[in-house]
Amino acid sequence: MRCPSCMEDDDKVLESRAVRGGAAIRRRRTCLRCGRRFTTYEEIMREDMMVVKRDGRLEEFSRAKLENGIQRSCLKRPVSMRKITAIVDGIIEEMENRYDLEVPAQAIGDAAMRELLRLDEVAYVRYASIYRHFANLEQFVREIRDVRKQGAEQDSAARSARTATEAKSTPEQRQ
Ligand SMILES: [Zn+2]
Numbered sequence: 111m112r113c114p115s116c117m118e119d120d121d122k123v124l125e126s127r128a129v130r131g132g133a134a135i136r137r138r139r140t141c142l143r144c145g146r147r148f149t150t151y152e153e154i155m156r157e158d159m160m161v162v163k164r165d166g167r168l169e170e171f172s173r174a175k176l177e178n179g180i181q182r183s184c185l186k187r188p189v190s191m192r193k194i195t196a197i198v199d200g201i202i203e204e205m206e207n208r209y210d211l212e213v214p215a216q217a218i219g220d221a222a223m224r225e226l227l228r229l230d231e232v233a234y235v236r237y238a239s240i241y242r243h244f245a246n247l248e249q250f251v252r253e254i255r256d257v258r259k260q261g262a263e264q265d266s267a268a269r270s271a272r273t274a275t276e277a278k279s280t281p282e283q284r285q
Contacts, residue, residue, distance in 0.1 A: 111150055113143065118144065135152045158171065162213065169215075183234075205221070
């Protein structure tokens with residue numbers, strides 16, 4: 111490994127240690143010429159992920175394609191680029207963990223919809239309208255109603271959890 115200070119390609123490994131649950135190895139090295147210490151990481155390279163389309167065709171996974179789809183759904187919504195990047199990273203990591211080399215297109219779409227639903231209702235509906243191929247308007251309206259209902263249930267669950275906490279803390283505050 112070439113030394114970052116003197117560029118000499120002659121070093122000694124001082125310490126090797128498994129990190130990230132064994133997914134990578136961290137090595138502390140020292141340059142035998144100038145004594146500079148530096149660190150390298152060694153990790154497993156994944157072969158390119160393939161996407162299995164609905165009709166069974168295989169397609170190379172494209173990060174840009176996934177990112178563009180989410181970005182388009184978030185157009186003029188209060189969602190930062192950073193948030194979108196984080197969602198894409200999360201989906202890729204999830205797919206790598208759940209599948210081997212071939213990932214069903216539907217699994218990627220479902221994961222994207224789940225993340226958008228947490229993030230922004232409008233972005234979710236936009237994404238769903240492209241991805242889900244609704245047969246008619248009624249189906250689309252039903253989907254939105256279900257999402258609204260889920261959201262309301264989550265809100266009321268959060269509210270009752272808060273109320274329970276307040277009820278518990280009130281007697282202590284009085285003392
Ligand atoms: Zn050096």
